[in-house]
Amino acid sequence: MRIRAAVAESPGAPMTIEDVELDDQLRDKELLVRVVACAICKADLLVRDKRVPFPLPAVLGHEGVGVVERVGANVDTVNVGDHVIMTFPNDGTCGHCLGGQPRWCDAGERLMWGGTRFDGSESALKRNGKALGGHMFQQSAFATHVIAIEHNVVVVASGLPLEQYVIGCGVMTGAGGVLNTLKPNADSTIAVFGAGGVGASAILAAKMSGCRQIIAVEPYENRRDIALELGATHSIDSRDHDVAEQIRRITGGGADFALCCAPDEKVLSPALGALAAGGTVGVIGDPGVGIDASFEISTIIGVGKTIHGINGGESVARNFLPRLIDAHQRGLFPFDRILKQYAFDDINTAISDMEAGTVIKPVLVM
Ligand SMILES: [Zn+2]
Ligand SMILES: [Zn+2]
Incomplete structure (x- = not known):
């Protein structure tokens, strides 16, 4: 399918919003998510600037929220139509995941920074037939759609203003x-x-x-x-x-x-x-x-x-994010005061405002 995505070309360069190809033949444990919003985090800029090894040019973004449009095989806990916060990925099967510390997942490094799909195969993103780096945190959510995985989403109530809850990183x-x-x-x-x-x-x-x-x-x-x-x-x-x-x-x-x-x-x-x-x-x-x-x-x-x-705050996201949402709704955790929304097309303004320190956490609304 064709999607719109912000491509990071090289260290320090502005990102360009382009039409790119997403291979949406979903595999085991994968989900197709329509992105509603994605916040920008310092780690996106570290990757753009090659201070973290990651294949460029690439689509970055790892604080997405959105709506599940399709699910692949063997997805047990997420359904089409679910509203989700995307967060750190894990495989759900290693000793650390089963031991209650998914943040230390044996596969975590690869799933966050490897630039490949959950099964280890090459990026599903292509531009003019050539592979683009992607799957940052199994998201790359500076885009209108992403392939996420079962173990990097937290399902939330459908009545929530999703674009406010960009709290996954x-x-x-x-x-x-x-x-x-x-x-x-x-x-x-x-x-x-x-x-x-x-x-x-x-x-x-x-x-x-x-x-x-x-x-x-x-x-x-x-x-x-x-x-x-x-x-x-x-x-x-x-x-x-x-x-x-x-x-x-x-x-x-x-x-x-x-x-x-x-x-x-x-x-x-x-x-x-x-x-x-x-x-x-x-x-x-x-x-x-x-x-x-x-x-x-x-x-x-x-x-x-x-x-x-x-x-990752040593969080078990499926327990912890609902706690933060509840605290926010009771007025105890007013994190929305640090967010500022931008249109997706204004991604470079959002990044420069963040780098200048005038905005704490920009949120791109797709
Ligand atoms: Zn694991
Ligand atoms: Zn982050």
Whole structure:
């Protein structure tokens, strides 16, 4: 079938919306989804810029929502007409999936970044007869239609305004890093490094957890202001030379938790320095493959600090996304305040607004 899709040609280049071919002969576990909307996440830009290995030119996008139009063979839990949020893919069959940690799925890397279909065969996307990279997170949802899989969708009530619930990656990851991994309580103090889509969602989750102090560390002033509106009790310019000292002063000795949401290896050291004894740093933001971070080892040993890597907010999406939707509907998790909608055709404006820091999370409405 012919679809419209945004093609990323090369690092830094604008995307071009074109008619491309999608091989819609569905295979086992595949679904054809009409995309209603897709948010833009930092990872899309890292892929576009070749900081994550992925075949370009390609169709990106991995925070899609839409309506299931057809299902392939052996799809047991999704039906034609279902409204779905697309999220991280997994195979549903490996030890980690069966053990309740689908975010660590043995096939996860290939299904997210391999550029191939669920069965491992070449991309279903073609332009002028030549294969295009696709299937990012088994979506590539900067497009009017995608081939998704049974194990990357969460079915939601059909009455929901779907284009609002583009929560399958950044929002889930930031909220999950707080609610599933760090699990702070009303007595906790937490510093969140980076107040983009992931960090802002983490701040909302920290507020929902009742945290006593929530410190947003962020270079853009407008994002610091929004962080304060969302529930941060303090904000710090991440370019200050004494970020760790400021956090220790605010918290009276150090924060219980720090969450590194910015994809920047330089935030790990101040995050560790900001912790109280026994504190934990969660590392969410991935600056790309091959990038090391450094910190002074003796500073974590003497006072028992922990570094915890977090993928996808350690979420079981089919349990966690309905919880976030419910919290949103009760007014406890107003993540819609960080979204801004754009027409699909305006994808390059949306990307440049995000890169300039004037918009936290753009949403393309197809
Ligand atoms: Zn698995
Ligand atoms: Zn993402």
